[in-house]
Amino acid sequence: MANKKAFGKLKGREAMVLGIVIAMVVLFSILSPTFRSYPTFVSVLDNSYYITLMALGVTFPLITGGVDLSIGTGLVSYALIGGYLVVHKGVPIGVGILVCILVGLLIGVFNGVLVAVMDLPPFLATLCTCMITRGLGPALCSSMGVSWPSALSEQGAFRKIFKFTSASGTVIPIGIVFMIVLVVIMSFVLDHTRVGRYILAIGSNKEATRLAGVNVKFYHMMAYMISGLFAGMAGVAYAATYATIYPGSGAGFELDAIGGAIVGGVSASGGVGTILGTFLGVFVICLMKVGLPFIGLQANWQQIFTGIVLIAAVLVDVVKKKK
Amino acid sequence: MKKKVLAVLLSAAMVMSLAACGGGGGGDAKTDDGGSAADSGTTAADDNAGSDDSAGGDKGYSFEIIVKSFQSTYWQAAVQGIEQACGELGVKANSNGPANESDIADQITMINDAIEKKPDGIGLAACDTKSVVDSLQKALEAGIPVVCFDTGVDEAPEGSVYATVATDNEAAGAVAAENMFPVIEEKIKAATTDKKVRIGEVNQDATALNIQQRGKGFINKMLELCTDAGKKVAVVGNEYYVNATEGTVAEGEAEVIIEVGVPAQTTVDLASTEAQKIMSKDDTIAIFGSNQTTAEGVITANQTLNKLAADPAEGIIGVGFDAGTPQKEAITNGQFIGSVTQSPLMMGYECIYTLTDIADGKDVSDLPMDGYWYNKDNMEAEDIAPNLYD
Numbered sequence: 001m002a003n004k005k006a007f008g009k010l011k012g013r014e015a016m017v018l019g020i021v022i023a024m025v026v027l028f029s030i031l032s033p034t035f036r037s038y039p040t041f042v043s044v045l046d047n048s049y050y051i052t053l054m055a056l057g058v059t060f061p062l063i064t065g066g067v068d069l070s071i072g073t074g075l076v077s078y079a080l081i082g083g084y085l086v087v088h089k090g091v092p093i094g095v096g097i098l099v100c101i102l103v104g105l106l107i108g109v110f111n112g113v114l115v116a117v118m119d120l121p122p123f124l125a126t127l128c129t130c131m132i133t134r135g136l137g138p139a140l141c142s143s144m145g146v147s148w149p150s151a152l153s154e155q156g157a158f159r160k161i162f163k164f165t166s167a168s169g170t171v172i173p174i175g176i177v178f179m180i181v182l183v184v185i186m187s188f189v190l191d192h193t194r195v196g197r198y199i200l201a202i203g204s205n206k207e208a209t210r211l212a213g214v215n216v217k218f219y220h221m222m223a224y225m226i227s228g229l230f231a232g233m234a235g236v237a238y239a240a241t242y243a244t245i246y247p248g249s250g251a252g253f254e255l256d257a258i259g260g261a262i263v264g265g266v267s268a269s270g271g272v273g274t275i276l277g278t279f280l281g282v283f284v285i286c287l288m289k290v291g292l293p294f295i296g297l298q299a300n301w302q303q304i305f306t307g308i309v310l311i312a313a314v315l316v317d318v319v320k321k322k323k
Numbered sequence: 324m325k326k327k328v329l330a331v332l333l334s335a336a337m338v339m340s341l342a343a344c345g346g347g348g349g350g351d352a353k354t355d356d357g358g359s360a361a362d363s364g365t366t367a368a369d370d371n372a373g374s375d376d377s378a379g380g381d382k383g384y385s386f387e388i389i390v391k392s393f394q395s396t397y398w399q400a401a402v403q404g405i406e407q408a409c410g411e412l413g414v415k416a417n418s419n420g421p422a423n424e425s426d427i428a429d430q431i432t433m434i435n436d437a438i439e440k441k442p443d444g445i446g447l448a449a450c451d452t453k454s455v456v457d458s459l460q461k462a463l464e465a466g467i468p469v470v471c472f473d474t475g476v477d478e479a480p481e482g483s484v485y486a487t488v489a490t491d492n493e494a495a496g497a498v499a500a501e502n503m504f505p506v507i508e509e510k511i512k513a514a515t516t517d518k519k520v521r522i523g524e525v526n527q528d529a530t531a532l533n534i535q536q537r538g539k540g541f542i543n544k545m546l547e548l549c550t551d552a553g554k555k556v557a558v559v560g561n562e563y564y565v566n567a568t569e570g571t572v573a574e575g576e577a578e579v580i581i582e583v584g585v586p587a588q589t590t591v592d593l594a595s596t597e598a599q600k601i602m603s604k605d606d607t608i609a610i611f612g613s614n615q616t617t618a619e620g621v622i623t624a625n626q627t628l629n630k631l632a633a634d635p636a637e638g639i640i641g642v643g644f645d646a647g648t649p650q651k652e653a654i655t656n657g658q659f660i661g662s663v664t665q666s667p668l669m670m671g672y673e674c675i676y677t678l679t680d681i682a683d684g685k686d687v688s689d690l691p692m693d694g695y696w697y698n699k700d701n702m703e704a705e706d707i708a709p710n711l712y713d
Contacts, residue, residue, distance in 0.1 A: 034603035042627045043599055047592050134422060138393065145396045147648040147713070151626065152656065169629055242591040243619040243649035247393055248422030249590065289593065293584070293600045298561055299529075302587040 012320075013265035017280040020263075020313060021287065028291035035294040042163070045173040048286040049162055049237040050075060052179050052279060054257035055264075056186050057230025059278045060223040062261055063190075063203045065270025066115060066122030068224060069254050070107060070129035071231040076250030077137025078103045078235035083146035083245055086155070093155045096148075100239070101232035107133060108228015112221030130251070138247035145246045148239045159240045175237070179279070187275040199223050203270030260285045263313045284313060382414045384682045386675065387437035388446040389430065390420035391473070391531075397615060397645055397667050400712045401448075401473070404671030412679050416446070425528070425589050427451040434458040438465050444678040448473040452532040459483040468681045472674040473667070474533045486687040488673045490665040492533045495644075495694025496540025499611050499663050502696050503642050504548045506660055507635050510608050512552055514578040521580045523601035523610035525617040527589050529563035537613045537644070539567055542581055546570060554578045561585040580606075586620075594620030602628050602639055609640040615650070618643030618662065622653050633657040646711040654699055661698030664710045 029036035054071045061068040082100030085091040091099075107129055114125035138144075149155035151165070162175030190196035198219040201209040210216045239245060264281025266273030288309060292302040388405055390398045402418050409416050419437070421429035430450045437445050438461050445462060447469055449455045456478055462469050463483035471479070475487040504511075507522070514520040522545060526538040542558060546568065549556050557577035558568045564583040574580065582604075584597035594612075598621040601607055612618030621641055625631045631653075632638030643650045643662035653659040673690055680687050697707045 034600070037603060039599070039603060039627045043596065043624070046627065047596070144399055145647070150649060150652055152652065163626065165626075165629075171627055171629070241623070242595070243623055244591070244615070244647055246591070246616070251423070252588070252590075290596050290599075293586075293593075293596050294603075299585050299587040 011265075011274065011277075014274065014277045014280060016316065016320075017264055017277060017284065017313075021280060021283045024284065024287045024291060028287065028295060031295040032291075035291060039171070040290065040294065042171055042173045044283075044286055044290045045176050046163065046241050047290055048282055049175050049179065049241060050234040051253070051256045051260060051286060052282045053182075053230050053234035053237055054254065055260045055278050055282045056182060056275060057227040057234070058254070058257050059186075059261050059266055059273055059275060060190075060199055060226045061115075061122060061126075062258065062266045062268065063199055063270055063273045064122075064220060064223045065203045065206075066223070067126060067258065068111060068227040068231075069123070069126040070111060070133050071227060071234065071257060072253030072255070073130050073134035073250040074104060074107055074228070074231045075235040075238055075253065076245060076247075077133045078107075078232050079148075079239040079245045080137035080141050080146050080247060082235065083148045083239055084141035084144070086148065087146055088141075088144075093149065093158055097158060097236050100235045101229065104232020104235060105225060105229045108225040108231070109221070111228060112224035115224060116217045116220035130254075134248065134251065141247065145244050147244045150243070158236075162237060162240045183275055183279045190273075190275055195219060195222050200271060203267075203272070205271075256285050256289075257282070259310055263310060284309075382412050382679060382682070384414040384443040384679060386414065386416045386444045386446060386678050387440060387442040388416050388418045388671075388674070389433050389437060390418060390448045391430070391450050392420050392422060392424045392426070396647055396712045398448075400667040400710070401671035404668035404673075405446075405675055407668075408672045408675035408679075412675065414675065414679055416675060417442075420448075421450065423589070424450055424531070427454050431455065431458055435461065438462050438467060441465065442467065443682045444468045444470065446470050446472055446674040446678055447476075449476055449532075451530055452476045453478065456480065468678070470674050470677045470681070470687075472670045474531060477532065485681050486677050486689050488670050488677055488690040489533065489692060490670070490694055491691045492536035492694075493540035493543075494691075495663050495665065496537035496542075496613065497544035498694045498696050499613075499642050499644065500541045500544035500548065502661055502663075502698075503609055503611065503640060504545065506640050507609050508552070510635055511549055511554060511579055514554060516555075516576060516578055519578060519580055519606050521582055521601070521604055521607040523582050523584065523598070523607055524564075525584045525586075525594060525597045525601070525610070525612045525620055526561070526564065527586070527594065527614050527617050529561055529585050534613060535563070535567075538564055538583065541611055541613065542568055542583070545581060549579045556581060558583065582607075586617075589616060591616060591620060591623065595623035596620075599624035599628060602630055607639055608635060609642070611642045611644075613644050615645040615647050618645065618659075619647065619649050622649050622658065625658060631658040633660055646713075648713045651702065651711060651713075654697075654702065657699075661696055663694045664697055664707065665694055666692055666710045667712070668709060 058068050058071055078100045081103055082096040086093055086096035111126055111129055114120045115122045151159040164172045164174050198214050202220055260282035261278040263284050264277030288306050405416050419433050427450050431454055435458055445467055460480045463480055468485045469483055470486050471484050472488040475489050510520055526534050528534055546556050555572045555577050556579045557574045558565050558571050558581045559574055560583035582601050584601055586593035586597045594617045602624055610621055612621040630638045631641045641659040643659050646664055650662055677687050701707050
């Protein structure tokens with residue numbers, strides 16, 4: 001309901017995705033008694049933070065008609081670099097977090113230059129940075145897995161940004177508050193600022209936007225910078241949620257985020273999309289990742305099922321548009 | 324002009340992506356790093372050997388080592404052992420491995436590349452024991468001896484694998500069960516068909532032989548101990564482990580249930596979801612995470628559930644496998660009663676010694692390595708601590 005107040009009337013697509021989310025919660029709750037418990041709810045949120053951050057960021061390149069494939073391996077490598085500095089070089093945790101976000105932004109700028117200035121196709125450019133980031137983190141951290149300080153240690157307070165455990169042991173997933181704040185901010189950026197409007201315009205018709213006198217290169221680049229910045233933040237969220245960052249992991253994370261955005265109504269051909277839609281779409285993905293094991297579906301079937309549900313989610317939209 | 328630059332850039336990018344498809348993407352960058360580290364370690368420690376292996380030196384052999392990945396600190400300890408042995412023997416070893424333990428195809432490419440280099444021997448930790456069989460056949464035809472370490476390959480072509488240096492994973496899994504059982508014995512004895520108890524196990528996958536053996540070793544030992552205590556046991560969950568177990572009853576008739584969770588992919592979030600799924604159930608009394616990733620999955624799940632305890636009356640008993648900072652912390656603060664460690668360092672070390680023996684023309688045989696139980700009390704002990712990497 002809070003969402004409704006913040007955004008006025010839900011658009012049709014968002015209402016539908018919200019419906020899917022609710023339907024999934026109901027279905028999983030009926031099928032699994034342990035699913036409908038507070039810890040599971042917290043766990044869905046825990047799993048959602050880094051995907052949400054990636055998805056909020058990647059929505060912008062997607063809206064320009066491009067894509068950013070470097071965010072998955074990117075976030076792992078940013079978290080590795082930041083964590084390596086904290087654990088092995090004795091850097092204060094705040095600096096580690098900052099480094100994590102800044103390296104993300106830097107890769108975002110790099111992607112932006114490749115795509116907007118040098119006119120490389122986004123798929124190819126970000127596929128290359130995906131490879132670069134996959135090797136970059138391990139290369140800079142002598143290929144070691146890094147465990148950011150645990151919640152119990154002195155430096156582990158940053159983990160409480162996302163999950164606060166009170167003295168009595170009650171777990172409060174405050175990370176979701178930050179996510180909602182970011183959703184509000186980025187919705188504003190997309191719908192009401194020059195950056196957002198021009199990014200939408202580039203996605204609808206780049207040439208017309210250029211002829212209208214807009215500095216297309218700059219705003220096109222901005223889309224990738226936003227994506228990189230959020231990948232950096234996703235790196236922090238990932239480090240805060242999980243025990244150890246393993247070098248070489250992260251490939252495929254971007255698909256969860258891109259999948260979430262597409263389910264949420266962002267058009268893969270550009271020009272269309274909302275932040276709220278992306279946010280809700282991410283929950284379709286996260287609920288599936290947590291819910292399917294809970295209802296007893298075994299590994300291989302989880303993946304098959306996930307694919308089918310995503311097809312269905314996108315298909316509903318296609319059918320609706322045709323009517 | 325601009326178009327030409329673009330064309331050049333594009334084709335460069337395409338070549339890059341092709342190379343990555345063949346060679347394993349980021350794995351190359353990372354493993355090159357590991358390899359050069361191993362190399363520099365060798366040359367630094369070995370004064371006599373020239374930079375070229377044909378130049379001789381103490382032994383002058385050159386080996387190719389392929390690990391499962393550099394994903395966990397576990398493999399870094401193995402590389403440390405490899406470097407140590409290289410330094411002692413004056414041989415060279417080039418370490419390589421895919422980015423991820425599930426990158427089976429990448430590893431095959433690496434093995435085939437290693438064979439092309441015609442080294443004096445290959446040390447291999449196979450990601451997937453079935454997929455490497457063809458490559459082992461090639462090595463056999465090329466006359467290159469292979470020593471498997473960490474993971475054995477059951478179906479290896481006759482004569483290709485000279486020796487296997489590996490933890491007896493079945494025994495190591497059993498060590499976890501043997502140490503878990505006494506703590507939960509009372510609860511197991513009190514179990515009835517109406518009031519079942521559940522013991523969880525999270526295995527990273529159902530394809531790697533060492534994980535399979537470890538998982539089955541735990542299940543079979545627990546099954547044996549519970550059966551000896553007069554209880555009927557059912558194994559539920561992942562099809563592979565359910566089908567691999569004998570002497571069980573249907574879930575309805577059982578007093579003790581062993582539930583096996585396997586994540587759809589080997590990512591930390593899915594591993595923790597599997598752990599959480601089992602730990603959320605009211606009848607769960609204990610849980611075992613059978614490698615570093617899954618043991619940490621149990622710890623991550625507990626951050627929300629807060630159910631793990633050292634005392635069975637207060638919560639779920641947790642047991643891990645391998646080491647790493649999070650697990651060591653969990654043992655120190657009483658979330659885990661203990662964990663089983665292998666000695667990756669010794670396996671890497673013995674692998675090089677075995678390869679050198681083969682090159683020297685000596686007879687070699689399999690070298691089973693032990694799994695060691697460690698807990699709060701013996702973590703600092705001399706024979707345990709070196710294996711407990713961070």
